[in-house]
Structure formats: C-alpha cells, structure tokens
Amino acid sequence: MSDVTAPAPGTPVLDIDGLAVQYRTAAGTIDAVRDVSLTIGRGERVAIVGESGSGKSTTAHAIVQLLAKQAGIVRGSIRFNGTDLVGAGRKDLRAVRGRRIGLVPQDPTVSLNPVKRIGTQVAEVLVIHGLADRKNAEIAAIEALRRAGLPEPELRAAQYPHELSGGMRQRVLIAIAIIGGPDLIIADEPTSALDVTVQRQILDHIDELAAETGMSVLLITHDLGIAADRADRIVVMSEGTVVEQGTPAEVLGAPTHPYTRALIAAAPSLNAAGDVDRALEPLADEIRARVFGGAPGDPFSVLDRPVAATGFDKHAADVLVLRNLVKDFPGPRGAGTGVNRAVADVSFSVPRGQTFALVGESGSGKTTTARLALRLDDTTSGQVLFDGRDITAARGRELRELRRRIQLVHQNPYASLNPRLTIAQIITDPLTAHGLGSGADRKGRAAELVDVVALPATVLGRRPAELSGGQRQRVAIARALAVNPELLVLDEPVSALDVSIQAQILGLLASLQRSLGLSYLFISHDLAVVRQIAHRVGVMRLGELVEVGAVTDVFRSPRHVYTRALLDAIPGRGSRVSPSVSHSHHTRSGVQP
Amino acid sequence: MTRYIIRRLAQAIGVLWAAYTVSFLVLYALPGDPARLIAGPDATDITPAQLDALRAEFGLDKPLIVQYFDRLVALVRGDLGQSIPTGRPVTELIGEALPSTIQIAALGLLLAIVFGTGLAILATFSRNAALGRLLLALPPLGVAVPGFWFALLLIQWFSFGIPLFPAVGNVGFAAAVLPAITLALPTGATIAQLLSKSLANTLREPYIDTVWAKGAGPARVHFRHALRNAALPALTVTGLIVGQLLSGTVVAETVFSRPGLGRVTATAVAQQDIPLVQGIVLFAAAVFVLTNLLVDLIYPILDPRIVIGRRRVARVQTGVPA
Numbered sequence: 001m002s003d004v005t006a007p008a009p010g011t012p013v014l015d016i017d018g019l020a021v022q023y024r025t026a027a028g029t030i031d032a033v034r035d036v037s038l039t040i041g042r043g044e045r046v047a048i049v050g051e052s053g054s055g056k057s058t059t060a061h062a063i064v065q066l067l068a069k070q071a072g073i074v075r076g077s078i079r080f081n082g083t084d085l086v087g088a089g090r091k092d093l094r095a096v097r098g099r100r101i102g103l104v105p106q107d108p109t110v111s112l113n114p115v116k117r118i119g120t121q122v123a124e125v126l127v128i129h130g131l132a133d134r135k136n137a138e139i140a141a142i143e144a145l146r147r148a149g150l151p152e153p154e155l156r157a158a159q160y161p162h163e164l165s166g167g168m169r170q171r172v173l174i175a176i177a178i179i180g181g182p183d184l185i186i187a188d189e190p191t192s193a194l195d196v197t198v199q200r201q202i203l204d205h206i207d208e209l210a211a212e213t214g215m216s217v218l219l220i221t222h223d224l225g226i227a228a229d230r231a232d233r234i235v236v237m238s239e240g241t242v243v244e245q246g247t248p249a250e251v252l253g254a255p256t257h258p259y260t261r262a263l264i265a266a267a268p269s270l271n272a273a274g275d276v277d278r279a280l281e282p283l284a285d286e287i288r289a290r291v292f293g294g295a296p297g298d299p300f301s302v303l304d305r306p307v308a309a310t311g312f313d314k315h316a317a318d319v320l321v322l323r324n325l326v327k328d329f330p331g332p333r334g335a336g337t338g339v340n341r342a343v344a345d346v347s348f349s350v351p352r353g354q355t356f357a358l359v360g361e362s363g364s365g366k367t368t369t370a371r372l373a374l375r376l377d378d379t380t381s382g383q384v385l386f387d388g389r390d391i392t393a394a395r396g397r398e399l400r401e402l403r404r405r406i407q408l409v410h411q412n413p414y415a416s417l418n419p420r421l422t423i424a425q426i427i428t429d430p431l432t433a434h435g436l437g438s439g440a441d442r443k444g445r446a447a448e449l450v451d452v453v454a455l456p457a458t459v460l461g462r463r464p465a466e467l468s469g470g471q472r473q474r475v476a477i478a479r480a481l482a483v484n485p486e487l488l489v490l491d492e493p494v495s496a497l498d499v500s501i502q503a504q505i506l507g508l509l510a511s512l513q514r515s516l517g518l519s520y521l522f523i524s525h526d527l528a529v530v531r532q533i534a535h536r537v538g539v540m541r542l543g544e545l546v547e548v549g550a551v552t553d554v555f556r557s558p559r560h561v562y563t564r565a566l567l568d569a570i571p572g573r574g575s576r577v578s579p580s581v582s583h584s585h586h587t588r589s590g591v592q593p
Numbered sequence: 594m595t596r597y598i599i600r601r602l603a604q605a606i607g608v609l610w611a612a613y614t615v616s617f618l619v620l621y622a623l624p625g626d627p628a629r630l631i632a633g634p635d636a637t638d639i640t641p642a643q644l645d646a647l648r649a650e651f652g653l654d655k656p657l658i659v660q661y662f663d664r665l666v667a668l669v670r671g672d673l674g675q676s677i678p679t680g681r682p683v684t685e686l687i688g689e690a691l692p693s694t695i696q697i698a699a700l701g702l703l704l705a706i707v708f709g710t711g712l713a714i715l716a717t718f719s720r721n722a723a724l725g726r727l728l729l730a731l732p733p734l735g736v737a738v739p740g741f742w743f744a745l746l747l748i749q750w751f752s753f754g755i756p757l758f759p760a761v762g763n764v765g766f767a768a769a770v771l772p773a774i775t776l777a778l779p780t781g782a783t784i785a786q787l788l789s790k791s792l793a794n795t796l797r798e799p800y801i802d803t804v805w806a807k808g809a810g811p812a813r814v815h816f817r818h819a820l821r822n823a824a825l826p827a828l829t830v831t832g833l834i835v836g837q838l839l840s841g842t843v844v845a846e847t848v849f850s851r852p853g854l855g856r857v858t859a860t861a862v863a864q865q866d867i868p869l870v871q872g873i874v875l876f877a878a879a880v881f882v883l884t885n886l887l888v889d890l891i892y893p894i895l896d897p898r899i900v901i902g903r904r905r906v907a908r909v910q911t912g913v914p915a
Contacts, residue, residue: 066805098808105806110799115821115896125807160897176807 011082013184013216014040014063019076020240021058021067032058032071034240040184040216045207047219047231049263051498052469055240057106060188060220064097081183099129102177104187104206108169108194112161118145119157122175129180140179148175149205166362167198174202178209185210188220195361195525196569203230222498224263225570228252236260266500291448292484292516296405299445299484300437317388318349319487319519320356320373320406325382327368342368344543345382348536350487355513355520357534357551359527359566365543366523370489373521374406375399387486404434407480411492413472417464423450423475424460430482449478453508470501477508491523506533528570531555539563601889605882612878613668616871617661621653628653651677673875674868676861683872686857693763694853697845698838700769701776705838706831708777709784716785717792718815729789735782740841744775744848761850772845779841780834787830791823798822825896832888836881 021033033055040046050056061067063078065085078085080096088096097103105111112121122144123137132140138157145153148171161169170190177185187206191199207230210217221227227234228248236244236251236259243257255261292299327343343365350356360366371377373384375391384392391402407430410416417426427449428442437445447457453474464472473493480488490509494502510533512518524530530537530551537554539547539562547560558564628647629639648654652663667674673683709732716728751771752760758770795801796819804818842855854873861869893899 064806066802094808094810096808097806103803103806105799105803107799111803113800113804113818113822114898116818124804124809128808128810128813162898173803176803180808 012039012041012079013044013081014038014218015077015079016059016063017077017079019059019062019078020074021055021062021071022074023068024070024072031240033062036076036237036240036242038235038242038245040218042183043210043214043216044233045210045217045219045231046233046235047221047227048235048237049221049224049227050237051222051263051500053239054237056220056222056237057188058240059237060103060186060218063186063218064101064103065093066097066103095129098125098176098182099131099180100182100184102180102182102185104170104173104177104185104190106189106192108173109166111173112169114161116160117157118159118161118164118172122157122172122179125176125179131180141175144175144179145172147178147209148172149201150175166194167202170194170198170202171205174206174209178213178215181213182215184216184218186218186220189222190219191226192222196527197361197565200569224252224499236263262500266503291445291452292481296484296486298404298436299431299482300441316352319352319387320350320521321383321385322349322369322373323347323383323385325369325372325384326380327365327372327377328380341543343372346540346543346545347382348538348545348548350519350521351536352486352519353513353517354535355522355533357522357524357530357537358540359524359530359537360540361525361566363542364540366540367491369540370491370521370523374408374489375402400434404430404483405485406487406489407483407485408489408491409473409476409480409493412496413469413476414464414496416476417472419464422461422463423467426464426475427479427482430479434483436483445482446478449481450475452481452512453478468501469497470504473497473501473505474508477505477512481512485518487519487521489521489523492525493522494529495524495526502529509533527555527566539566598886598890601886605879605886608882609875609878610665612875613665613871614661616874617664620867620871621660622657668875673872676869677866678864683869686869687854687872687876690852690854690857693851694842694846694855696763696769697772697776697851697853698842700773701780701838701841702835704773704777705781705784705834709781710788710827712781712785713788713792714815714820716789717796718811732782732786732789735778736786738778740775740779740844741848743778744771744845747771747774748848763851763853768849768851772842772849772851775845775848776838776841780837783830783834783837784827788823788827791826792819795819795823821895825892828888828891828895832885835884836877839877839880 016039017037019033019036020031023030023032036055036059038046038048048056048059058067058071062073063080063085065073067073073086076086080101085093085096112118119138119141122141123132123134126132126137126140127134131137142153142157145156150156150168150171156164156168156172161172164172174190177187185206190206191202194202203226206217206219209215219227219230224234228251231248233245234248234251235242236257238257238259244251244255244260251260252264255264325343325346326341329340329342346365346369348356348358358366358369368377372379375384375394379392382392383390386402386406391398394402421429424443424446427446431437431442431445436442446460450457450460455471455474455478459467459471459475464475467475473496476493493509494505497505506529509520513520520533522530522534534551537549537551538545539554539560541562547554547558547563554563555567558567628644628651645654652660655663664674671684673687675682676686679686712728712731716725719725719728748760748771751757757767759768760771762768792815796814801814801819804814809818839854842853843859844855845851846853846855847859854876857869858873860866861873
C-alpha cells in the first residue's frame, strides 16, 4: 500500500465501481447497497443524497470498511488513489484510515470519547500513524483545532467533550479528520444533529478547508438543499442504487428519475410556502361526527361539541394565552444566588383552530416554554390561560381535567412509544389513564383512530418495533387524539423523519386541523417546516421571544437580526427550483417508505 | 469535596442506625422471649426464677424502649455488648476473627477483579466468535455453582489430587489460596458478566467508530478507549460485591475450617448469641457503607463528567455559536 502516497497523475481520488454491500440477519440477507459506481476527482466535492435506508451511509462506511459486524462487501471495487481497498489487508486499511481518508461522523455529541481530553483525542491520529511523538502531536493538535475553527484551541484541548457545545465538538471531529492531511474527507450527515446557524458555519468551514488544502470531500446528506449548495456533483441514491448523478443544476433543474423529482418536491428547504401535502382529503363528516363527536376531553359522551370549542368560530377566544412567562432554574451551587433564566418574559397566544409555531435553536427555551404551557413544570412568574381560565396554579383534579384537553406529541417516535405495548394499548393508554369508556369502547376507538391517521387496521396488534418512523409518529398522533383534545403541543414532530415522510405527517396534521378545528402549538428549529404549517410564529433566542407575527410577515420582512440570520441559514435558498417540479405532488405517492 | 464527604459520612451514620434498629427489632422486640433464647433450646427444665435472673442480667426486664436506647448509647461509645456463651466483649471477638478473614477476602477480591476483568476482555477481544461465546458462557456458570460444592472440589483437586495447598487451617499464605478462590468465583463471575456486557455495549458506541476511523488497531480501541468507559458500571457493582464477599466467608471458612468472621457468624447464629449476631450485622453494614463511599470517591477520577461537591453544571448557553 506504499504506492497509495504516490498516485499516478490524473487518477481520481476515489473510484467506486459496482459496489454491493449485504447485511446478514437471522431472516436472511439484506442488500443495503446493490450497485453503486461513482468517482471523486482531486479537490472535487461530491454529495450523496438519499433518504434513510437508501444505502448512502453504508456506502460511506464501506469506503473505509467500518461496516457493522454483520455487513460485508459482496461485489465491486473501491479504488482509492488507484489502489483497491476491497480485499486490502487490515494493516493497509489502518494506514489509510485517519491518515489518507478522514471521517466526520454524524452526531458530534456521541462521537468523542467522554473520558479523554480533546487535545489527546485529536493528537492520537498522529501518534497512531507514527507521524509525531506524543508531545509534538499535542502541539499539532492545537494547531489542527485552530484550523478547524475552534476558538481558544489551547483551552479547548485541555477540556473534556462534555464541556463543549455540539457545534464545537463537530469542529473537534473535523480537526481529527484533517490533522493527518488526508486526500479525502467523508462527512456523513455532519450537521444533521446541529442547529441551522451552526450547521451553516460548519459546512462553510469544510468548504474553506477543502479549497485551501485541495482535498476532496464526500458529503452524505438527506437534504437536497445542502447538497445543492455545497457540492460540485450530486449523486442521488435510492434503495441501494444510484438513480441519478450530475451537477446541482442538472439534478435540480432537469431531474430525470421520478425519485429525484419526489425528493425535490418533498425537501422543505427547496420549496416556497404551501408545499405541504394539502391534497389530503379532510375527514368525512360521518367519521368526524362518530369519532370526534364527543365533548372535548371526554370522547364517549354523546354531547355535541360546543360551537365555541370547535375552532371553527372566527370570534372564539384564543385557546392558549401565555402572559409574561418566566422560568428560572437554580444555577450551579456555589454561584451564590445566581439562577439560570430559561424563559424570560414570554407572552404570546395560540388562536383557536390555528397553528402557532415557536422557533429557536437548542437552548433557546422553546421546549421549556411548551412544558410550562402544558403545566408539566411550574412557572417562576407569569400566567398561563387555557380557554380563558387561569391554569397557572392548577393542580390535582383540575390539572387532570386539563390534561384531557391538551395533548402532547413528542419529537422522537422511536423513544416515545413503549416498546412492550401493542399499538392498540398505546393508543388507548390516555383513555385508560383517565378511566374513560369501557374496554370495548376503547378498543373500538383505537380502531377508528388508526383509520383517521391513515394506518391499516392490522397495526393494532403489532408493537412499535415493527413500524417505520412515519408510522410510529402517526400512532403518536392517534394517541394524542384519543381523548378529543382541543390543543396539541407538537414538539418537533417531524424532525426525526425523512423529508418525504415529513411532508406526509405535516399533511396529516394540516388535514386534521381543518377537519377538527384543532389548535397546535408547534415547536421547531426548522424554519422551512414552520413556513409550511404555521399561521403565526414566535422566534425565541436565549429565553426571550425576539419576534412574533403572522408567518407571511415574519418570513417576508423579519424585523429582528436573529430572525434574519435564521432565515439566511436555511440551506438551498440559493438554488432555484422550477415551480413545475416543486409542485408535482402526484409523484410523491411513488416514494412510500 | 470536604462538604461532600461530611454529607456522605452523615448518611453512613444514618444507615448504621437503621441497621441497628432493624436488627434490634428482629432480635429483641419480635414475639419470642430473648431470655429463653439465651438459655438455649436445651434448657427445658429452666425455672421462671432462673429466667428472671437471666433477664435482669442482660437488661431484658426493662421496657423495650429503654433497652433500645441503652444499647444505642453503648453502641455510640463503641461497646457492642458481651457475647452470651463466652462473656467476652463482642468487639474483641470480631477483632480477633478479622485478620484471617481480611486475608482471604482481600485475596478473593483481587482474584475476582483480575480474573473477572481478564475474562471479559478476552471474550470481547477474541477474533474467534465461537471462543468469545464460550468464554461468555462461563460467568453464569460461575454464579450458579454452589460455593460449598466448589470448595470441596478445590480440596479434592488441589489438596488431595495435587497437594499444592493445605485443605484446612490458616497458617501462611498457601492456606488462604483455596478459600480465596472459593470467594472469588461468584464475585469474579459477576464482574466478568457485567464488564463483558458493558464492553460489548461500549464497543458499539459511535465514539469507538471515531477511533477506528483514526486508523487505530484493536488493542488501542479496547484498552485505551473502551475499557475505561466500560469499567464505570462494573465499578458500581464492585461496591455491592463486598457484601457478597462477606457472606461468602461463612461458607468458605466453614469448609476450610479457618477461624474468622464467617465462622464466628455461623457459631453465633447456632448458639443464638444475640449480642454477637447484632455486632456482626453492624460491622458488616459499616464495611458496606465505607466501600460504597470509596467507590463514589473513585468515580470522578475515572469519569470527568462527574463532579463531586457540587451538582453537575448544565452547560451554560453562552450565546456564542461554535
């Protein structure tokens, strides 16, 4: 493998030909990658785009052969600087990893050893490859951290990973990837776990480093917008094969494959407002009367919903009003009387039958605000009004009554459903908890709700592990609807899902709102998603609400600098997509999960 | 740090007091006549007058609440009372038995840690999947094997079969080996079981992938990165294991006819020597509490995320994006 360092001029850095990767499971083999061929030239930036399960990450890991134990390369070649890495010996591979090919992993918060200092972890690359002794490696590590754009690298090098923010940790991982002076950097969704403004800085920085050193970049992403902004060439993958590749202009401007068209249509960052799947029919009146005819919070009562509570009354009072909300958490002990103010004087209201979106980056206090509104946490000061009633200090029975009228949908459908219960048990859980209806009533209602969220009746007896992410989030929505609530608090309900699934779930939520007059408090860090679903929006930063207004106004003429910065950070804004492509909803049916 | 230790010591005193209270309730306050217990099961012809005399001698004629505080005050002074059959102070009996027990317990703990850790590492490190599975099957077996039977096997093999170690007695290091192995078996098996699970989980962590991606070899990945992270849960259990070790000495010392705390315990229970039993219970509780305090103090050395003396500080939002 010594010839790796001196490739013939003109040889591409990476040349993958006919690659296939199989996973062996108890049930048989799964073809994660069927047929992938691509080349990356010297200094070229190539992006592989696809949804989860498309094989894009497996392809990336196959290059450095860091695949799961049960996976193996069954066909094809991976020529790196002219030498085939498939079938290369362990020692030869180790000489390439870290030195010739740097890997920037997906989630920086879990990708650094928690018990080792930053500097040591960066320096380790040089020590492993014998490029420097320990002492000189530590000095080189500080320089690498500086080049990766980390402020105060000397200080950071002496710290542990938990003392750094997610964005800082990603810069540390970039330093690890570049310190060996590689020919190629593989960045596997390097920013999907980060806030948008940080995301942009990190990607900018990788671009700068690539331009500076002439190294090639292979960027793996699910976001066509990011790929369009960053890559010289885009490779679209679906079900383990490359379905299309070309320059961003070619792929976005004239996509030839229906999957690419569907991906473009579904990518929120590439589309103007109103691209949610609004084609979904509202619920039939018959279903609406039968399933949601009961009183709010008491689905089995035969009473009709009072008109005021339907959300269709234009003059109805706001369902949720927050006034001057403040939440302090005790600061670290020894810091005197210092408190950590998570929410500072936040006031807004959620109109009935509409969606209020609360936007902000992690740590902005949006989730804390939602928890205060749900009365899961006590406020330090301020007022929470639900349906005109002050519930700031509600407890006991009053609080339980309230919980039947406000329901919550969590961010991660993989974590929010009890894996040991069947879907029917999960959906009827709120009914059981509040002692509503008989066992048979509940069972019947579960079947109806599953139908409302467009899942087949067969899921009722299954367990969450057998469902896809999108299906699980539908179950979570069905569970929230079980008690006939008036207000749903949706905490990042689509951020854990693929883009095409996101569009479907947002479509379902919009349809439910139109049919049932539900009000939503929608928490999100993703402005592109907010633009599609919300009527009003509030922007939070460091616990303060910096801007509130109608979605159209805020997006057209943001008043606060921070809102502008957030809007600018949305990827794909530079790429114009022809309207005919972005509105081709009919193609979306072709990409069912 | 000092404040933390003071708080933990206060907690330790609380635990000891609870141990005292529970053992007092079980031994003195529950239905049944302690005086009759003291007189022994064979004393069928004992007269009521003799029983009264016994009660007066051991303070059993006083109201329960008075007895409770009398004994508590004595305990604070370091007086655990007197053994009934011998009349000697309980502290003296425990003190005499202790050195020989410490010898086998310390050796047992050492063997358990060395072999438990070794087995766990070997099992996860081995490239041969079948060998790994075979090694991983050993710990459950080790936990399941009854201690006394294993001790008899050891005597059979290494005292009579190959006369390496003496089968009985407590003279010299050689005599401590077989009892220590008996003690180490279930303890080491628990450590091996836990550490191998923990190692397997740690090796699946994304940060281990980062190390592979640096070009590191398996030795670096296992020893420099995975082991320290995987050791944390095992350390917690090591604190609890000391209790297991103490109870193991009862069997080990009986089978190998060694004098020691285990034997004293067995005899005290057999002779219904109530003050001695209570003294041993309190002593065991003290050892247990101290070991766990020690483990908690070692924790922050291994894991920088844990800070003793103040609550873990949530990362303060600086407003400066990375």
